[in-house]
Amino acid sequence: MKKSGSSTTIVKKFSALVVDDDLVIQRIHKMYLNRFGFETQVVGNGKEAVDLYRSGAFFHLVLMDMEMPVMDGPKATRELRGMGVNSMIVGVTSQDGDSEKQAFMGAGLDDCYMKPLTADTITSLLQQLNMKYR
């Protein structure tokens, strides 16, 4: 991975799945990920994410919202891990309570961040992915 100034050159093309029912968050996170070179897909709840994986899809990175209709983030994360999915699953939440975050992490997340995601967060995730898939 080469660095020049404040930009990071990506060697590998990563895929990402945004799982969030909020249209604003969907749009912003997709834009962030695309800007950093990800191929990004967006779904509106946890069940759609699980169904994608069941249909054979794979994503290097999943950004998982906590509260969603139909199937929430913790339940979707547990289901994905139960299926043997080893993608990097990162929780994204607007709830700052420790107990909620711990419960979400306990579902099988690799990490959990407060909204909003920033360019620095995506950079950090990209570095972790490069380490994981080198």
Next chain:
Amino acid sequence: MLLGLGANQLLADMNRLLSLLFHQGVLDEQFLELQQLQDDSSPNFVYDVVNIYFNESEKLLSNLRGLLVDKEFSDYKKMGKHLNQLMGSSSSIGAKRISNICLAFRAASDQNNRPACLRALEMLENEYCYLNNKLHEFFQIEQQRVLAGGVRYPIQQQQQQPPQQQ
């Protein structure tokens, strides 16, 4: 040249308006992050995101008012979900004051304090109106600037530095 001068004046007006909103604490640096995401391939990104935000927020505010006007209201958990969503999207576009009010609103909701929730809702609705008006003013000026002299999107980033908040 006159058109260029007009565009420069409009740019100054935009920067002045943004500076005011940063100084008042209405917006924070997350709004600048959105502007930095905008490029030639998505020249209307910030405008589109902000409009989606206003459309979705109106629904959430309407839902919150619908819950609270009911004197028999007791579903604070449902209200909490609406608030979490509003807080998440507000902080993601840099709507700092709205996010802060949502925090206070959520605290009142966690205590099942209906009068405090009603007060917070009123503050939220007022703040929403203010932000809506100011950002639409901002985008109107931006549109005029684009028309004024073939000025290219996006805005020149180096000219927009939020003042240090006191």
